[in-house]
Every structure is written in C-alpha cells, then in structure tokens.
Amino acid sequence: MSTSLRCPGDYDLLAYLLNQVPDWMHVAVEFRQPSWHTETIVNLLEADGERGICVF
Known part of the structure; x- marks a missing residue:
C-alpha cells in the first residue's frame, strides 16, 4: 500500500479493493x-x- 494511504481513513478503500479481486x-x-x-x-x-x- 502506498505510504500516502492511512488507516483508518483508507480502510474502506482496502476493503473495496479486496472485494474487487476475483476469488x-x-x-x-x-x-x-x-x-x-x-x-x-x-x-x-x-x-x-x-x-x-x-x-x-
């Protein structure tokens, strides 16, 4: 993950990304x-x- 992304602020972005990846x-x-x-x-x-x- 980019060092410019921060948790918890970008937690939803990570969750969205994981949901987009095929099984x-x-x-x-x-x-x-x-x-x-x-x-x-x-x-x-x-x-x-x-x-x-x-x-x-």
Whole structure:
C-alpha cells in the first residue's frame, strides 16, 4: 500500500479493493505505513480467507 494511504481513513478503500479481486486470484499486501499495523487490518485480511497475505 502506498505510504500516502492511512488507516483508518483508507480502510474502506482496502476493503473495496479486496472485494474487487476475483476469488481465484491470490493477493499480497505490504503495509509500509505503521498506521495500518492493527488488529482490524489483520482481521480484514483473515476474513478474506486464504487469498490474502499480509506483510508488515
């Protein structure tokens, strides 16, 4: 994710992005901005199932 995006302000943008990705496609997301390093973000990616990979 761009360092210009901030959580929680851009949380909805991340959720929208994950919902747009087809089910067959795997996703890797690297969060460089520390404001994204939250349990809420981990829960969002876990809810996406095995497709989401989070890198802090």
